[in-house]
Amino acid sequence: MPYLVVSVALFGLLTAVNLLLTIGVVRRLREQTTELADLRSRAPLDPMGGGTSLPVGATVAPFEAATVDGRTVALASFGERPLIGFFSPSCTPCGERLPGFVRHAAGRPGGRDTVLAVVAGGGGDDGYVRDLDAVATVVVEPELGPVQKAFGVTGYPSFLLVRDGAIEVTDHDLAPVLERDTAVASAAG
Structure with missing residues (x-):
């Protein structure tokens, strides 16, 4: 019987630790989602300047x-x-x-x-x-x-x-x- 009590107590403790870790992971994912949304909102919205090359109006350098x-x-x-x-x-x-x-x-x-x-x-x-x-x-x-x-x-x-x-x-x-x-x-x- 004492083994059973210790096993149940240990199982309960492990479950509580697992729950805390899961809550931590979910909290961190929410933070990252917020950060990602913030970064996306700062992206250029001007369709005439998408940000992957020189800006509109810039002169292209000579090339061959x-x-x-x-x-x-x-x-x-x-x-x-x-x-x-x-x-x-x-x-x-x-x-x-x-x-x-x-x-x-x-x-x-x-x-x-x-x-x-x-x-x-x-x-x-x-x-x-x-x-x-x-x-x-x-x-x-x-x-x-x-x-x-x-x-x-x-x-x-x-x-x-x-x-x-x-x-x-x-x-x-x-x-x-x-x-x-x-x-x-x-x-x-």
């Missing part, structure tokens, strides 16, 4: 890069108002936004000569390059390569419209950039 088909390109190679997309094969949102970028680029006036797609990560990803090469001039470079440095890219995906060498629109989300591109093309056209 080799394309996957062996040509050397610079910003001037893409006309007055190029659409530019930066992708990384290790980035899940990049894969989600790739089909929309390809669809829009395919119907863009001027075709692939007005669209630059940069695949970051060195060797690139054959799927990304294959999908993009049909509708854009594709550059594969290591992360923080010369094109990314010229545009101040700090995250992926990153989408931009450039007018006369300056950033017109930039965002990590594709929709605001494409809306602006479509609106300007409609007004011009």
